[in-house]
Amino acid sequence: MTGPATQATIDAVWRIESARLIGGLTRLTRDVAVAEDLAQDAFVAALEQWPASGIPENPGAWLMATAKRRGIDALRRQTTLERKQETLARRQLLHQLEQPDLATQVDEIDDDVLRLVFMTCHPVLSRDARVALTLRLVGGLSTPEIARAFLASEGTIAQRIVRAKRTLTQAHVPFEVPGQAELAERLSAVLEVIYLVFNEGYSATAGEDWTRPDLCGDALRLGRILGALMPREPEVHGLLALMELQASRLRARVGPGGEPVLLADQDRARWDGLLVQRGLAALQRAQALGAPLGPYTLQAGIAACHARARSVEETDWAQIVALYDGLAALTGNPVVELNRAVAVGMAFGPEAGLELADALEDDPAMAAYHLLPRVRGDLLLKLDRRDEARAAFERAAELCENARERDMLLAAAEACGA
Amino acid sequence: MRFMVLVPGSPESEAGEMPSTDLLEEMTKYNEELVKAGVMLSGDGLAPTSRGARVRFSGGERTVIDGPFTEAKEIVSGYWIWECASREEAIEWLKRAPFDGGTEIELREIFGAEEFDEAMTPELRERQDQMREQVEQRG
Numbered sequence: 089m090t091g092p093a094t095q096a097t098i099d100a101v102w103r104i105e106s107a108r109l110i111g112g113l114t115r116l117t118r119d120v121a122v123a124e125d126l127a128q129d130a131f132v133a134a135l136e137q138w139p140a141s142g143i144p145e146n147p148g149a150w151l152m153a154t155a156k157r158r159g160i161d162a163l164r165r166q167t168t169l170e171r172k173q174e175t176l177a178r179r180q181l182l183h184q185l186e187q188p189d190l191a192t193q194v195d196e197i198d199d200d201v202l203r204l205v206f207m208t209c210h211p212v213l214s215r216d217a218r219v220a221l222t223l224r225l226v227g228g229l230s231t232p233e234i235a236r237a238f239l240a241s242e243g244t245i246a247q248r249i250v251r252a253k254r255t256l257t258q259a260h261v262p263f264e265v266p267g268q269a270e271l272a273e274r275l276s277a278v279l280e281v282i283y284l285v286f287n288e289g290y291s292a293t294a295g296e297d298w299t300r301p302d303l304c305g306d307a308l309r310l311g312r313i314l315g316a317l318m319p320r321e322p323e324v325h326g327l328l329a330l331m332e333l334q335a336s337r338l339r340a341r342v343g344p345g346g347e348p349v350l351l352a353d354q355d356r357a358r359w360d361g362l363l364v365q366r367g368l369a370a371l372q373r374a375q376a377l378g379a380p381l382g383p384y385t386l387q388a389g390i391a392a393c394h395a396r397a398r399s400v401e402e403t404d405w406a407q408i409v410a411l412y413d414g415l416a417a418l419t420g421n422p423v424v425e426l427n428r429a430v431a432v433g434m435a436f437g438p439e440a441g442l443e444l445a446d447a448l449e450d451d452p453a454m455a456a457y458h459l460l461p462r463v464r465g466d467l468l469l470k471l472d473r474r475d476e477a478r479a480a481f482e483r484a485a486e487l488c489e490n491a492r493e494r495d496m497l498l499a500a501a502e503a504c505g506a
Numbered sequence: 507m508r509f510m511v512l513v514p515g516s517p518e519s520e521a522g523e524m525p526s527t528d529l530l531e532e533m534t535k536y537n538e539e540l541v542k543a544g545v546m547l548s549g550d551g552l553a554p555t556s557r558g559a560r561v562r563f564s565g566g567e568r569t570v571i572d573g574p575f576t577e578a579k580e581i582v583s584g585y586w587i588w589e590c591a592s593r594e595e596a597i598e599w600l601k602r603a604p605f606d607g608g609t610e611i612e613l614r615e616i617f618g619a620e621e622f623d624e625a626m627t628p629e630l631r632e633r634q635d636q637m638r639e640q641v642e643q644r645g
Contacts, residue, residue, distance in 0.1 A: 094594070096592060096594040097594045097597070097598065099592070099594070100590075100591070100592055100594035100595035100597070100598045101598055103591055103595055104543065104595065104598055104599070143598075147598075198542060305589070305591075308544070308589075309543075309544035309589070310544070311544075312541070312544030313542060313543065313544045316538075316541045316542040316544075317542065362547060362548065362587065365548075366547065366548075
């Protein structure tokens with residue numbers, strides 16, 4: 089024992105242990121909902137006992153033993169009044185929990201966490217459900233924390249999590265790392281969830297604040313964990329590189345009044361050097377694992393071009409255009425095309441960029457996307473077509489849902505003159 | 507929140523001796539745990555103070571003192587940089603490190619840019635930024 093524990097200390101232990109605990113319990117019980125309940129029971133027991141007793145020497149083992157004991161007690165109480173079939177299922181569960189856990193070797197615990205990630209990011213769940221469940225079970229966030237992060241009510245998030253767990257149970261989603269045949273697809277679903285979380289933090293789609301660094305931090309942690317658990321997967325490092333490089337700009341991205349500061353106007357000395365280094369190193373690992381480069385590695389390559397440049401002018405825009413060519417060929421995504429238009433505008437002049445941006449105006453997927461008129465506004469302004477630029481910025485402000493960004497767009501429209 | 511963990515020197519580290527295979531193995535395992543938890547951002551060991559120096563400042567005078575330095579307690583032989591959600595989390599991680607024999611390991615929070623900004627005038631900040639930029643370009 090190491091002295092009485094405070095709530096903050098117990099929370100910290102939970103953050104460290106919860107994914108491994110829930111992973112291990114899911115392996116034993118084959119049901120993630122049961123596993124989380126048992127883990128929660130153990131956490132409550134810790135909250136009751138540790139303030140007086142202190143934190144045990146091996147808190148992870150204590151939590152696991154407590155969770156299993158609670159499970160066994162509950163099962164014993166319940167077995168008397170049931171039909172045979174259910175009793176059989178319970179007996180099996182009881183047997184599992186009563187076994188000494190032979191799988192406490194490090195490798196097995198790592199695998200538990202990895203299996204858990206693939207489960208919470210399973211395609212049988214909606215994207216929103218995957219995000220909430222992953223943050224909760226793998227990230228160790230509480231329901232109120234997730235609700236706050238996504239500006240949703242606690243009830244909504246709690247419901248979403250309960251339903252997600254039920255869906256996983258009903259669909260008999262196995263607790264396993266997918267085999268080679270489906271690994272690529274399933275891994276891409278995992279990476280998507282992590283990047284969704286990151287992006288919601290990096291440029292909030294709604295609300296008063298332009299960025300929410302805590303969410304970026306949660307996504308980065310998940311990305312770093314995955315990078316350590318799946319070191320042979322290039323796109324895992326590619327996504328991590330992308331997030332580290334983007335996060336390196338977080339503090340330069342917000343002005344003194346909370347307003348957005350765009351890449352071109354950022355004080356590059358305020359970029360986080362440690363994260364830049366880590367990002368470039370992760371990019372190198374991704375590239376070293378072999379071609380063809382995946383979408384995250386290509387995007388990280390683009391972010392690296394910015395990270396290496398002293399200024400906007402000294403940026404290797406031709407290289408960025410080449411990387412966007414690769415990305416556009418891979419994804420066929422109009423948003424990528426739009427970014428490519430920006431890069432072309434920088435590399436080969438605003439006229440060339442505007443031509444590409446204009447070509448996107450008929451794309452129905454872009455009709456409500458505020459960044460298209462914003463990019464057009466920037467390019468038109470560079471061509472000194474001020475009236476059109478003003479109209480474009482105003483259109484962008486109309487479509488934009490983030491208060492801070494909308495202010496900036498209205499200011500840009502204003503600055504175009506009458 | 508970012509933390510720096512400072513590992514003090516010992517007669518062995520000062521003699522340039524590498525730790526025993528057992529300790530190295532335990533330390534590697536511990537480092538792997540930190541990496542797998544997404545906690546460790548960087549870390550390094552430092553060469554003995556015999557390869558370092560101190561500079562004493564007094565008025566306009568600068569006195570260079572060559573290593574080694576004898577007060578082992580004041581010698582740092584290595585450091586980690588961690589990312590944790592709270593001071594408590596950093597402490598919990600540190601408690602799991604494989605040290606022994608009365609060793610005291612120091613945990614320090616690294617100032618965020620915001621806290622630093624408050625103490626800096628705009629002019630000072632600009633000069634600091636320029637300097638940092640030059641350093642990073644060279645690096």
